Amino acid sequence: xxxxxxxxxxxxxxxxxxxxxxxxxxxxxxxxxxxxxxxxxxxxxxxxxxxxxxxxxxxxxxxxxxxxxxxxxxxxxxxxxxxxxxxxxxxxxxxxxxxxxxxxxxxxxxxxxxxxxxxxxxxxxxxxxxxxxxxxxxxxxxxxxxxxxxxxxxxxxxxxxxxxxxxxxxxxxxxxxxxxxxxxxxxxxxxxxxxxxxxxxxxxxxxxxxxxxxxxxxxxxxxxxxxxxxxxxxxxxxxxxxxxxxxxxxxxxxxxxxxxxxxxxxxxxxxxxxxxxxxxxxxxxxxxxxxxxxxxxxxxxxxxxxxxxxxxxxxxxxxxxxxxxxxxxxxxxxxxxxxxxxxxxxxxxxxxxxxxxxxxxxxxxxxxxxxxxxxxxxxxxxxxxxxxxxxxxxxxxxxxxxxxxxxxxxxxxxxxxxxxxxxxxxxxxxxxxxxxxxxxxxxxxxxxxxxxxxxxxxxxxxxxxxxxxxxxxxxxxxxxxxxxxxxxxxxxxxxxxxxxxxx
Amino acid sequence: xxxxxxxxxxxxxxxxxxxxxxxxxxxxxxxxxxxxxxxxxxxxxxxxxxxxxxxxxxxxxxxxxxxxxxxxxxxxxxxxxxxxxxxxxxxxxxxxxxxxxxxxxxxxxxxxxxxxxxxxxxxxxxxxxxxxxxxxxxxxxxxxxxxxxxxxxxxxxxxxxxxxxxxxxxxxxxxxxxxxxxxxxxxxxxxxxxxxxxxxxxxxxxxxxxxxxxxxxxxxxxxxxxxxxxxxxxxxxxxxxxxxxxxxxxxxxxxxxxxxxxxxxxxxxxxxxxxxxxxxxxxxxxxxxxxxxxxxxxxxxxxxxxxxxxxxxxxxxxxxxxxxxxxxxxxxxxxxxxxxxxxxxxxxxx
Numbered sequence: 112x113x114x115x116x117x118x119x120x121x122x123x124x125x126x127x128x129x130x131x132x133x134x135x136x137x138x139x140x141x142x143x144x145x146x147x148x149x150x151x152x153x154x155x156x157x158x159x160x161x162x163x164x165x166x167x168x169x170x171x172x173x174x175x176x177x178x179x180x181x182x183x184x185x186x187x188x189x190x191x192x193x194x195x196x197x198x199x200x201x202x203x204x205x206x207x208x209x210x211x212x213x214x215x216x217x218x219x220x221x222x223x224x225x226x227x228x229x230x231x232x233x234x235x236x237x238x239x240x241x242x243x244x245x246x247x248x249x250x251x252x253x254x255x256x257x258x259x260x261x262x263x264x265x266x267x268x269x270x271x272x273x274x275x276x277x278x279x280x281x282x283x284x285x286x287x288x289x290x291x292x293x294x295x296x297x298x299x300x301x302x303x304x305x306x307x308x309x310x311x312x313x314x315x316x317x318x319x320x321x322x323x324x325x326x327x328x329x330x331x332x333x334x335x336x337x338x339x340x341x342x343x344x345x346x347x348x349x350x351x352x353x354x355x356x357x358x359x360x361x362x363x364x365x366x367x368x369x370x371x372x373x374x375x376x377x378x379x380x381x382x383x384x385x386x387x388x389x390x391x392x393x394x395x396x397x398x399x400x401x402x403x404x405x406x407x408x409x410x411x412x413x414x415x416x417x418x419x420x421x422x423x424x425x426x427x428x429x430x431x432x433x434x435x436x437x438x439x440x441x442x443x444x445x446x447x448x449x450x451x452x453x454x455x456x457x458x459x460x461x462x463x464x465x466x467x468x469x470x471x472x473x474x475x476x477x478x479x480x481x482x483x484x485x486x487x488x489x490x491x492x493x494x495x496x497x498x499x500x501x502x503x504x505x506x507x508x509x510x511x512x513x514x515x516x517x518x519x520x521x522x523x524x525x526x527x528x529x530x531x532x533x534x535x536x537x538x539x540x541x542x543x544x545x546x547x548x549x550x551x552x553x554x555x556x557x558x559x560x561x562x563x564x565x566x567x568x569x570x571x572x573x574x575x576x577x578x579x580x581x582x583x584x585x586x587x588x589x590x591x592x593x594x595x596x597x598x599x600x601x602x603x604x605x606x607x608x609x610x611x612x613x614x
Numbered sequence: 615x616x617x618x619x620x621x622x623x624x625x626x627x628x629x630x631x632x633x634x635x636x637x638x639x640x641x642x643x644x645x646x647x648x649x650x651x652x653x654x655x656x657x658x659x660x661x662x663x664x665x666x667x668x669x670x671x672x673x674x675x676x677x678x679x680x681x682x683x684x685x686x687x688x689x690x691x692x693x694x695x696x697x698x699x700x701x702x703x704x705x706x707x708x709x710x711x712x713x714x715x716x717x718x719x720x721x722x723x724x725x726x727x728x729x730x731x732x733x734x735x736x737x738x739x740x741x742x743x744x745x746x747x748x749x750x751x752x753x754x755x756x757x758x759x760x761x762x763x764x765x766x767x768x769x770x771x772x773x774x775x776x777x778x779x780x781x782x783x784x785x786x787x788x789x790x791x792x793x794x795x796x797x798x799x800x801x802x803x804x805x806x807x808x809x810x811x812x813x814x815x816x817x818x819x820x821x822x823x824x825x826x827x828x829x830x831x832x833x834x835x836x837x838x839x840x841x842x843x844x845x846x847x848x849x850x851x852x853x854x855x856x857x858x859x860x861x862x863x864x865x866x867x868x869x870x871x872x873x874x875x876x877x878x879x880x881x882x883x884x885x886x887x888x889x890x891x892x893x894x895x896x897x898x899x900x901x902x903x904x905x906x907x908x909x910x911x912x913x914x915x916x917x918x919x920x921x922x923x924x925x926x927x928x929x930x931x932x933x934x935x936x937x938x939x940x941x942x943x944x945x946x947x948x949x950x951x952x953x954x955x956x957x958x959x960x961x962x963x964x
Contacts, residue, residue: 232791233815233897234918241916246869252888255853266856268882275888481828487889508820580817580898582916585891592820 114202117195121159122180125152129173136165136174141536141548156180162529164538196459209459210532210542212359212451212496212518220470220599221502225612227593228578236582238573244583245569247513249350249490250275250419250443273443274419276350278513279308280569281584282503284561285448285494285515286332286352286423288314290367290376290388291455291532292521293549294321296541299557300520301325306562307569310349312515315365315390317379318344330421333410335364336390338380342413350443351410352421353403355394358452358469358495360461361425364390368456370535373544404440411441419443426450426472426495427465431479438480438489446515447472449495453518455542456533469495470509474607477510477589500571509607510589523564524557616813617641618801619785620902620932621942622909622960627928628656631775631783637941638766638785641934644813647704649788649800650769651761653809653904654780658756661715664692665734665806668752668759669741670709670797677747678712684740688733689718697760697773704768709749709797711773713758731806731851735831738805743832749798754807757782757904761800769800781962782904786811798835802904805843808850809904812839813934814919817897825892845893846903857905861912861957863890868915902932908961917954924949930960 123144125136130152137145137152144158145165159176166174183191196207229235236243251273259269284300291314298321304311305328312330313322317339322329331348333340345351356362367376367388377384397403407420422437423446424430434445449469454462473493480486493506494515506514522528525539532542540552581587595612596604604611619637623629631652638650658666667685671677685691697711718733738750752759757780760773766787770776786801802809816822816838823833823841829852831844842864849860863886867875872883887894898918902911911932913921924931924939924946931939931946939946952958 229817233817236916242868242870244869248888252891253885254889256855256859256885256889258855258859267878268885270885270889272881272885272888477824481824484828486828486892510824580815581896583894583896585887585894586818586821586896588821589824589892590818590820592823593817 114198116157117198118179118181118183119157119159120179121156121161122177123154123156123159123165124175124177125154126173126175129171131171133170135168135170139164139168139538141538141543141545160529160531161527162531162538163527207459208456208533209462209530210454210456211528211530212453213463214530215463219496220468220603220607221505223597223599224470224505224607224609225595225597226501226504226508226575226579227595229580233580235580236577238570238577241577242582243573243577245280245572247278247281247584248275249278249492249513251489252487254484254487274417275443276310276419277308278310280565280572281507281513282565282568283309283492283513283515284311284520285517286312286314286330286354287455287517287521288316288332288367289319289379290314290316290371290544292542293540293544293552294319294375295549295552295554295557296521296524297322298554299524299552300561301329302554302558303561303565304328306558307565309565312352313339313348315339315354316367316376317381318347319375319379323347333406334390335392335394336388338382338388338390345410345414348418350419350421351414352423352446353406353410354423355397355403356423356425356427356448357454358425358448358450358466359454360457361427361450361466362392363458363461364392366390366456368533368535371544376544400436400440403437407441421446421492423448425452426467426469428467430467430472431475434476434491435479435483435485438483438485442489444490444492444512445476446492446494447476449493451496452494454532469493469497470505471606473506473509473511478608500568500575503568504572504575504587505594507584507587508590508594510591512588519564520561523560524552616789617644617787617934617938618811618813618900618902619783619934619938619942620811620904620909620911621783622930623781624908624928624930624960624963626656626781626962628779628781629783630777630779631770633942634783634785635767635770635775637933637938638770638787640938640941641787642765644789644934645765645787646789647765648790648795649761649763649786649797650766651759651786651788651800651802652770652773652775653752653757653759653782653784653802653804653811654778655754655757655782655807655904656780657758657778658715661693662756664715664717665753665755666758667714667716667737667750668697669712669714670749670751671712672709672747674710677745680745681741681748684737684745685714685716688737689716691716699772700774702764702768702772705762705764705772708763711760734806735847739830739832742834749835751798752804752809754804754809757807757809759802759804759809761786761802762797763795763800782909784809784811784902784904784909791815796836799837801839803835803837803839803843805847806851807904807906808843808846810839810842810846810901812842812899812901814899814901814914815897816841816895816899818895821892822895842895842901842903845895846905849890849893850905857910857959858957859886861910861955862886863893864895865912865915865955866894867955900934908959911952911958912956913952913954915955920951921958922949922951923958928963930958932958
């Protein structure tokens with residue numbers, strides 16, 4: 112024990128005057144912070160993750176949580192986090208696992224971009240009184256239309272449209288697998304996207320039977336582990352996504368800890384119960400862009416060219432030329448996941464250090480595709496840290512067709528972003544497979560919450576567009592003229608191709 | 615605000631510029647004296663086979679030398695002269711308006727550039743983006759744009775507009791917010807035989823600009839209207855769409871309306887919206903475009919700017935105000951206001 116214990120992250124206390132001794136905190140905490148001894152509720156603060164389940168469930172607001180009750184001697188370089196990571200590794204000799212997205216306090220580009228509105232010279236449009244069009248089609252579009260004259264002398268369209276997904280709002284829910292999250296979480300989101308006319312991803316976890324009624328609004332995923340993939344699965348999806356990489360952990364494969372592989376998960380994923388599901392870093396049939404092209408074509412052949420195929424990549428330094436390569440294949444959309452993207456489990460060193468911000472990635476991908484004349488060949492779906500309708504509007508103005516949300520949808524289900532998703536103990540019933548925890552999440556109520564969130568953002572997007580004098584989402588897309596940079600350096604402004612505020 | 619006028623005589627019977635001047639001046643309430651301009655088609659019959667390049671030179675030294683060199687490299691200058699002007703107290707002559715009659719040489723352009731029109735487009739983009747002190751503001755055949763900072767009657771008198779006879783006339787009375795005082799910012803905007811007069815502000819400019827710049831156009835004139843000329847050239851010439859389809863792309867029907875159409879019509883409209891979403895123009899506008907074959911007038915999808923149409927025999931008039939049309943033709947018949955996004959097209963009778 113030469114290392115001893117590190118200071119607890121949280122200090123939990125109960126206001127004993129307020130407490131009615133109902134024991135809800137004990138029942139609700141899956142991490143074992145509370146226990147009853149005699150007539151007293153005892154607290155073991157060290158086990159607390161800050162998930163706030165007890166605070167949310169306490170009927171008397173009797174619980175107080177203090178972050179970092181004991182801190183280390185302050186040091187700008189040897190921060191608390193750095194010291195604790197070293198201590199952890201000195202103990203274990205292992206890679207440090209983490210959950211959720213990048214937790215470093217790095218500047219957020221979205222927060223340095225400002226949107227525009229109309230005054231005098233053009234009228235703003237009131238979405239309560241005028242049409243406002245958010246309908247978005249995801250998929251290949253022709254770069255030009257051809258017409259031909261029929262024998263009777265009429266002109267008719269010669270160009271045939273490729274299959275596109277029709278979204279009523281440019282917000283989709285990204286891929287979070289059954290396994291990483293519970294069936295009730297997936298059900299909540301599936302009901303919501305079906306009601307709203309948008310889509311969600313299955314993740315690399317197969318498609319549970321309970322989701323079949325919503326399959327027309329689900330995008331199935333083919334990732335490097337190929338878990339859950341067979342022809343039935345491919346045919347059920349509205350579209351197919353090939354996952355090459357993920358923003359939280361670019362360059363490495365997926366990891367589902369064995370604790371989370373319950374019987375149901377094992378069936379959907381087609382793996383043994385309790386075994387770690389570790390997807391390889393690369394697809395073992397994709398070692399080059401031409402291999403990817405083959406896989407896309409194979410999936411299209413298998414599904415008779417009826418379904419759009421997306422390719423998801425992490426936003427890495429070279430994201431623009433990679434996306435341009437994908438645009439030249441028969442892929443219909445490229446999903447770009449920025450370095451703030453969430454995850455159920457990722458090595459902390461990847462989560463916090465690898466990749467680039469989504470804002471920059473959208474900008475450079477859109478630019479590159481336009482330079483190469485292939486922007487219409489492919490839709491751009493942006494994800495990785497989209498927190499609000501403002502982030503959404505800014506993403507579209509930078510050039511995205513739509514966004515995927517992940518963490519935001521989970522927060523709508525109750526998630527408090529404690530980052531312990533890999534432990535299978537999620538007290539909110541989201542990132543867990545334990546039946547007693549999963550049952551805490553009611554899919555009917557969950558669906559209402561997720562749908563409320565997307566509706567709220569959609570209305571806000573309409574208002575933002577109306578204020579900018581725009582009544583169709585096409586006119587916001589790539590409209591960087593309606594963005595201004597605030598406190599961004601010149602190089603960054605050039606990369607984003609936006610003017611500074613005041614110009 | 616801004617006031618606009620479009621006129622066509624479908625039998626190609628020509629009219630001098632005096633009544634257009636009178637009609638445009640009538641709408642002075644819509645302008646601010648900071649810019650006005652005219653486009654006239656059919657004015658250079660003796661040079662009808664050559665591109666009439668109208669250029670603003672800051673001086674006739676270095677800028678002109680560069681333009682001369684570029685033109686000689688890429689074709690033949692058949693004739694050139696200063697555009698005749700008469701000094702006006704209301705106009706400060708900040709540029710020297712010049713005109714070339716030019717024949718591009720097709721075999722000199724390398725690479726993907728194919729036609730005469732591509733050569734001329736290249737020259738316009740190159741000069742406007744890269745030659746300091748020179749702006750090509752008109753580049754069509756048998757037509758020309760005349761514009762400056764000032765009230766419409768002063769600009770007309772400056773260019774002696776009544777000396778020109780055309781079968782299409784466009785006029786624009788400007789209330790600038792973007793670039794007051796800059797002659798290049800006055801309307802009409804032109805590329806090849808496309809000329810545009812526009813009342814409004816394009817809120818989708820950034821999207822439209824990114825779109826056309828992907829096809830080699832360069833927006834360098836600091837005013838949103840410029841992009842409309844390039845959109846018409848891209849869709850109307852390069853993609854070969856009919857004027858009706860171009861208008862459908864720039865001001866398409868709403869999805870709710872498309873959903874109610876017959877399957878075939880809905881498919882066509884959906885294809886246009888999916889393919890040309892980046893060409894959709896948002897924000898308030900009323901626009902008249904002059905073309906090789908006639909004029910096209912249309913407004914934004916919710917008609918946030920006025921547009922009135924009048925007809926009399928072979929003559930079609932489009933304007934911001936009915937009063938202006940009545941000045942042009944007191945006998946005008948069939949005056950009406952088109953619906954939002956509805957194309958008004960006047961073509962020559964073959």
